[in-house]
Amino acid sequence: MNPANFYALVGIGLFSIGLYALIMNDHLLRKILAINIMGSGVFLVLVALARRAENMPADPVPHAMVITGIVVAVSATALALTLMLRVAAETGQATLPDEGEK
């Protein structure tokens, strides 16, 4: 296994851990963090797979996608955090109401 594949598998691991945390946690801040960890996993996969063979230059297309992706992820996180603050201000708690528990 070459290093690129190893990093890509680590990225998939991060993605799965993030998805697990996203589903299991009620608190919105934890959900936002989980989505960010999932995103980091995807970025790691893209960056790692851009250079699969040792003697080849890196493929610039996935790198460009990651650069755009990181900036979009930061702005989306900022929006999500503001939405969370708004939910907390309106309802007094930072979780979404669960229909089954009402």
Next chain:
Amino acid sequence: MSRKNLLQILLLPLLLTLAAGLGYAVLSLPEQPQYLHKLVIENMTESGVSHPVTAVLLNFRGYDTLLEMVVLLLALLAVWSLDMTDSQHKTSHKTAPSLVLDSLTRLLTPVLILVTAYLLWVGAHAPGGAFQAGSVLAASGVLLLLAGWRISDKLTALPLRIILVAGPSVFIIISALTMLLEGQLLKYPTDQAGVFIVILETVATLSIGTTLAALFLGIRPGKPDKDKGREHE
């Protein structure tokens, strides 16, 4: 609580299957990147820059970058329209910044601005470019905001908004220009491609940096004063 445990038991095998499937997909990829990689390398001489990532971002896939600038602006507009002014004002500005934060900020801000300019310029032939430079600029803005620095209200109304929309609007203007000159969206004339890219990257850096710092602040700057003005009327 039992419902959560049940979910956990169901979820673990599902996620393990997903991870195994994704892992198999990654390991079964061919050794060499196939198609796009070759296209980029073959067309590098026409791009106006010598670093392939910058060439992809601002020339071959300039359309993506244009839309991304709009996404950033949209996120900021959404944050501003949520209007969290009241809840944030309660918590901020209670303590003055410590001596270390204060003096470090004074020391680091010029350095960060210099790094921004360097990253912007070096993007033509090495890793760097508008996004990296914009992020560093935003970092200096965040540092200043954390140290309790605020822009004067005169500058937050129109000048701030002009900088925020400068990136997307210059992008759109250049798109229109290239439509007229070359008949295709964001297809620069080969000789002047470098000039177009430098102009785009400079405004994009300013806009990205300012937008990210404004997103960190999370409230529309200068708003409370305007509201006070309205109350007097």
